[in-house]
Amino acid sequence: MDWRSVNFDWNRARAFLVTAEEGSLSAAARALEITQPTLSRQVTALEKELGVALFERIGRGLELTPNGLDLLQHVRAMGEAANQLALTASGRSESVEGHICLSATEVTAAYTLPPLIQKLRQQQPGISVEIVASNHASDLQRREADIALRAFQPTQPELIARRVGDIEVGLYASTDYLSAIGHPTTLAAFNRADYICFGENERLIEAMRHFGLELSRQNFPLITESHLVHWELVKQGLAIGIMPADIGDREPGVVRVMPERSLLTTPLWLVAHRELKTNRRVRVVFDFLAQELSGAG
Amino acid sequence: MDWRSVNFDWNRARAFLVTAEEGSLSAAARALEITQPTLSRQVTALEKELGVALFERIGRGLELTPNGLDLLQHVRAMGEAANQLALTASGRSESVEGHICLSATEVTAAYTLPPLIQKLRQQQPGISVEIVASNHASDLQRREADIALRAFQPTQPELIARRVGDIEVGLYASTDYLSAIGHPTTLAAFNRADYICFGENERLIEAMRHFGLELSRQNFPLITESHLVHWELVKQGLAIGIMPADIGDREPGVVRVMPERSLLTTPLWLVAHRELKTNRRVRVVFDFLAQELSGAG
DNA sequence: GCCAATCCATACGTTTTTGCATACCTGAAA
DNA sequence: TTTCAGGTATGCAAAAACGTATGGATTGGC
Numbered sequence: 001m002d003w004r005s006v007n008f009d010w011n012r013a014r015a016f017l018v019t020a021e022e023g024s025l026s027a028a029a030r031a032l033e034i035t036q037p038t039l040s041r042q043v044t045a046l047e048k049e050l051g052v053a054l055f056e057r058i059g060r061g062l063e064l065t066p067n068g069l070d071l072l073q074h075v076r077a078m079g080e081a082a083n084q085l086a087l088t089a090s091g092r093s094e095s096v097e098g099h100i101c102l103s104a105t106e107v108t109a110a111y112t113l114p115p116l117i118q119k120l121r122q123q124q125p126g127i128s129v130e131i132v133a134s135n136h137a138s139d140l141q142r143r144e145a146d147i148a149l150r151a152f153q154p155t156q157p158e159l160i161a162r163r164v165g166d167i168e169v170g171l172y173a174s175t176d177y178l179s180a181i182g183h184p185t186t187l188a189a190f191n192r193a194d195y196i197c198f199g200e201n202e203r204l205i206e207a208m209r210h211f212g213l214e215l216s217r218q219n220f221p222l223i224t225e226s227h228l229v230h231w232e233l234v235k236q237g238l239a240i241g242i243m244p245a246d247i248g249d250r251e252p253g254v255v256r257v258m259p260e261r262s263l264l265t266t267p268l269w270l271v272a273h274r275e276l277k278t279n280r281r282v283r284v285v286f287d288f289l290a291q292e293l294s295g296a297g
Numbered sequence: 298m299d300w301r302s303v304n305f306d307w308n309r310a311r312a313f314l315v316t317a318e319e320g321s322l323s324a325a326a327r328a329l330e331i332t333q334p335t336l337s338r339q340v341t342a343l344e345k346e347l348g349v350a351l352f353e354r355i356g357r358g359l360e361l362t363p364n365g366l367d368l369l370q371h372v373r374a375m376g377e378a379a380n381q382l383a384l385t386a387s388g389r390s391e392s393v394e395g396h397i398c399l400s401a402t403e404v405t406a407a408y409t410l411p412p413l414i415q416k417l418r419q420q421q422p423g424i425s426v427e428i429v430a431s432n433h434a435s436d437l438q439r440r441e442a443d444i445a446l447r448a449f450q451p452t453q454p455e456l457i458a459r460r461v462g463d464i465e466v467g468l469y470a471s472t473d474y475l476s477a478i479g480h481p482t483t484l485a486a487f488n489r490a491d492y493i494c495f496g497e498n499e500r501l502i503e504a505m506r507h508f509g510l511e512l513s514r515q516n517f518p519l520i521t522e523s524h525l526v527h528w529e530l531v532k533q534g535l536a537i538g539i540m541p542a543d544i545g546d547r548e549p550g551v552v553r554v555m556p557e558r559s560l561l562t563t564p565l566w567l568v569a570h571r572e573l574k575t576n577r578r579v580r581v582v583f584d585f586l587a588q589e590l591s592g593a594g
Numbered sequence: 595g596c597c598a599a600t601c602c603a604t605a606c607g608t609t610t611t612t613g614c615a616t617a618c619c620t621g622a623a624a
Numbered sequence: 625t626t627t628c629a630g631g632t633a634t635g636c637a638a639a640a641a642c643g644t645a646t647g648g649a650t651t652g653g654c
Contacts, residue, residue, distance in 0.1 A: 001318060001319075001328075001439070002439060002440070002441045003315055003328045003329060004440070005379075005380050005383040005384060005387075005439070005440040006311065006314075006315070006376050006379050006380055006383070007311075007328075007329050007330065008379070008383060009308060010307035010308050010310065010311045010375075010379060011306060011307050011308050013307065013379065013382060014303065014304075014307045017303075018300055018303070021298060022298075024600090024601070024602090025601075025602065026600075026601060026602080031298075031300045031304075032300060032304050033304065034642080034643090035642075035643055035644080036601080036602075036603095037602090037603075037604080037642080037643075037644085038641075038642055038643070040602065040603065040604095041603095041641080041642085042641095044603090050383075050386035050387075050389075050390075051386070051387075051389075051390040051392060052386050052389045052390065057602070057603090058650095059601090059649075059650045059651070060599095060600060060601050060602080060649080060650045060651055061600090061601065061602085061650090061651095062601095062602085067389045070385060070389070071382055071385055071386055071389075074378050074379075074381045074382035074385060075378070075382060077374070077377075077378035077381070078307075078375050078378040078379055078382070079303050080374075081371050081372070081374035081375040081378060082302075082303050082305070082307060082310065082371075082375055083302050083303055084371045084374070085310060085368055085371035085372060085375070086302040086303070086305060086347075087302060088367060088368055088371060089347035089348070089349050089364075089368055090302075090347075090348075092347075092348075092349045092364045092367070092368075093347075093348040093349065095348060142298070142299060142302070143299070143301070143302040144299045321630090321631065321632090322631075322632065323630075323631060323632080331612080331613085332612075332613050332614075333631085333632075333633095334612080334613075334614085334632085334633075334634080335611080335612055335613070337632065337633065338611085338612090338633090339611095341633090354632075354633095355620095356619080356620045356621070356631090357619080357620045357621060357629095357630065357631050357632085358620090358630090358631065358632085359631090359632085
């Protein structure tokens, strides 16, 4: 075969890809963990090598030229393949020692995972753990994490999932707050309380309606995307919030609202990429978490 | 976005691809125009970086491991995208000076192209020309050539083609050979002559049958894939062969067999990749050849 | 309108990579 | 068995790429 057209510096293509996606040389250099002058030279060299201007230097930053935009789709394809290569290669590694990245919601990351990770690290001291605490689902396909804990079953066929239990979610308030609003006991009384909302969470409002509460926008004077900030607001007596029962019940100064009624039960899924499940280290951590969460749940 | 899984040395992936496809480090190094030790170190470094053994060093050469085979498909995808990148980038170049690669059959390359290229180089001294003389169609998609001359219309939509004339093909023999077989004049007499065959060319035999000749395997004692060797055999009086009329008629000592009858007329197409046609140099050469061949044909 | 922040390009010393020469190995043929 | 051809790995000097430091330029906020 003729390899002439493949025989250019592929690292320069990578430099072009990340620069275009990140929008600036500096940001791309940070992402690739190299310095900005190096990346600048790589991109310039690629432009010279191809004989095509990829970026227009305008003021503070770069802008893709029409030619650069045309060429970007091909380096994107290279990047996708490179990503798959790295993913599959990781899946072939049989080493238990090394790094693993877990993704979970803030609450799970803050309250459920720490004791499990402590136990894991006693059993497997060679494994270092990174926790991505995020309330949106990480993209396992792009390997933003190796293993994710999610409240829903993934639909993508390239992901494998195991249901490890159910989380009962309840309404919680500090005793101070309940005193301040006069120790309500009826649903009608709770309809006049303040609640904390997570952005535009329709599912949560629907669950509350099903619970029996008739809440309007005025019931949500506090909004935060951060579940941990939300929990602090609850603990400090600003409003009523929601929490997994096993966590909320452990919190002194906070009590469950109408504990005899169930607000919401959500499943808990362990998810990993199919390719990565062939990696021994991922398999070990996955099975460990599955056993611990199932046993505890 | 998270670029960690893309952040490995892409040149090492290229080294892996070409080594796997070529079958040995030495061959791959020749293809990439680098030295074998360099390539050896790149492949070794990739294996170490991924933590996966790609090749098994087995005696005289390398052999892909099962893991290497799995990973090969992804670097193949990277290579395809890299190829498209280079192709598209070349198409964006506006420089007239530079190199261009023409593909044609041996006969066309040897007899039709030389005067045209001479004229082209007088008009455009900055263009250097490479001729790929091959009797199978070069893969313009993989850029084995920039422009091809073909006897048929390509079907791939990514190729653009222009019909530049028709080639009349006739049967030719040396006067010495015709004397030796007794100056035959009838079809029946020519049925007892010797002919030269190009491998398994059904189309040619069908044309001869349509011409009126009833030939069997015994009529083809000489076989060669090389059209030029074939022509030498004709000139040196070993058998009857075929040739474009304008070339055959110019050859002293060789005459056309039954010139009043037409053996075959085949179109001549100029073909280029759609992406490359936006390259000014390719456009210049393409249009030059189209004009010259149309005017001459 | 000025200042701070951010970004890109260039200069120079250092690190990494490459090419050359060479040693070593295997498989086939004399 | 010896020899030879073709292939892979290692030592060392040259070349290329990289990081640090720095200058020039523009945007956004006060």
